Amino acid sequence: MLGNFSYMNATKLYFGEDSLQYLKDELPKYGPAVQLIYGGGSIKKNGIYDAVVEILKACGKTVVEDGGVMPNPTVEKLREGVKIARDNHTDLLLAVGGGSCCDYAKAVSVAVHCDEDPWEKYFIRFEEPACEIVPVGCILTMAGTGSEMNGGSVITNHEAKLKIGHVFGENVMPKFSILNPKFTYSLPQKQMIAGIYDIFSHICEQYFSGEDDNTSDYLAEGLMKSVIHSSLIALKNPEDYEARSNIMWTATWALNTLIAKGKSTDWMVHMLGQAVGAYTDATHGMTLSAVSLPYYRHIMPCGLAKFKRFAKEVWGVETEGRSDMEIAESGLSALEAWMRQLGLAMKISELGAAEDMIEGMADATFILKGGYKVLDRSEVVQILRECL
């Protein structure tokens, strides 16, 4: 049954090869100081940085530099970004990069005018901002996280060995996002496929929960089929515009709240993956791929009807004359075959995890209760061991 909920997502999206030009339509809505957020500098090599700065200057903006955002943005970097914003009276946080830059921009946006410690307030106590929020805009260069159209932000605290995500409300969502599929072409293959699996995992997290026949599940299946189809084309030819554009658009809709509406969700793959990430600093999508199959095989008997539906609807598994369990297992085998074809990490040991980290990772794994089976700590340890 569709539960009660509200829905609002007012992020304005500009999508396509020509989308960067619309930045000039958005900029007049904000004051002069634009904090330009980016990562390791790849946007300086591929020309995106110059193109953005040119538009900012043509619109009379002051560019406040905030580069060096790492793949898993840290609490120290967050504090640095807040200082930059305060020192420069930032009017707009403009993230140019992947989900890390968008996530980081949102964390800064709610921290600039906040008197409390943002890590404690937002990522430990999960409170909502009471202060003024600095507006965020995104220019996306990697498809995967969906951060361009949601209120989510994941921050890593290496000292505490914690990687924690907070999904903020609609006020924290980006005001606008610019999605140019061609900006994702220069991404290394490994990052592309990690992003693809991140998308797929977002959909699974919202799909593998609940007993009812929910419109959200039909939409989720459509998104899964689209990303599977396009992933195999992009794997052969990363510059296939149709495939890359469909992947980018699917990423946005996989995690902008729509397909979670009216239903429960799981998110344990992310909890396990984030614990692995806190210990290894590995690419997010690869931590998700490396923990997925042992987790899903563990919970499958408890959500048999949905895993059977997944096999039939998403993977076209033959059902005639076979038991529900056989069908469900074939679905997960089909998922595994696709993952191996993409070249995803299938073991956390590939990411630098080792036996002596298992207990610590288990401690860092938040146990959520929305999935088909509520794990206890011993099951978390068992699953992480199976992932080694």
Place this chain on the structure above:
Amino acid sequence: MLGNFSYMNATKLYFGEDSLQYLKDELPKYGPAVQLIYGGGSIKKNGIYDAVVEILKACGKTVVEDGGVMPNPTVEKLREGVKIARDNHTDLLLAVGGGSCCDYAKAVSVAVHCDEDPWEKYFIRFEEPACEIVPVGCILTMAGTGSEMNGGSVITNHEAKLKIGHVFGENVMPKFSILNPKFTYSLPQKQMIAGIYDIFSHICEQYFSGEDDNTSDYLAEGLMKSVIHSSLIALKNPEDYEARSNIMWTATWALNTLIAKGKSTDWMVHMLGQAVGAYTDATHGMTLSAVSLPYYRHIMPCGLAKFKRFAKEVWGVETEGRSDMEIAESGLSALEAWMRQLGLAMKISELGAAEDMIEGMADATFILKGGYKVLDRSEVVQILRECL
């Protein structure tokens, strides 16, 4: 290939059995004069009118009455609504009803402060509003049109024998919509199934166009499967909350611009149906059902790949050892069987159309060019005759 586009849809939705209570959260955002728009008075019988007025009064609002909106809102009624709004300095247009009331509210919203004739400006010349737009809120009592989350408005001019829809931009979309599936329970069965087919037709109009493999098409297939599934449950038990809630949510997403993004669309079933509606004043969904199959059978050879996909993905038609044409025909036969099971009008003669109207209806049919075959006038006449 995903084309270039922008997307923004900022309508706040409150969904569920308890959603009316959130009206009080929205009202403080607007001035005191609320123009209460409704239809033939069914909301006075089922208690919704009293519940809404009670909330309006508790929030200190002045209620400006604007009842009697007909199923196909007329240009005369539009002029009456504009006068009511001007005389009472309306601050919020609150539509309580189905798509007709929402459509009408949007037409009034762009006409109140407009110096020109709204019929000529918006429905003949298809111009965008340059004036202030009065905000619109919706409380939905019928699922189907999707008007609760889009900028569309259809107005009928009986004198000119024209029924014309204009899809306005994002500024004309409702500010908020309240969707309570239980408010749709009191609808007569015929209206419920007409609404269900309206939903399905909206999806088809956006699906049957284009050659590429587009994420929008995967989403469209998901929505189609969801509405087919729920329709058969609601047919047996109109008070099945799960089915009615999924139908309501599917209706919203079938026509809020999402599944048209990055692709071409058709809309000829609506052009034909609206011409029939202008001559017969029949229920919108029934005009669509009565023209669909002759139209789709006519264009099918020109869009064979998509009609084959429709057969396989939406209806699960067996494909092995069969030609594309046979598969596509089986898909349309499956559609026809479902339509007959629902009890939809399958002929325009059932709706009061007769041979002597055919030429006039053909004149009233706008020929659009996004579908798999651009019709000429003689084909429109031929299809309308086949619908008799």
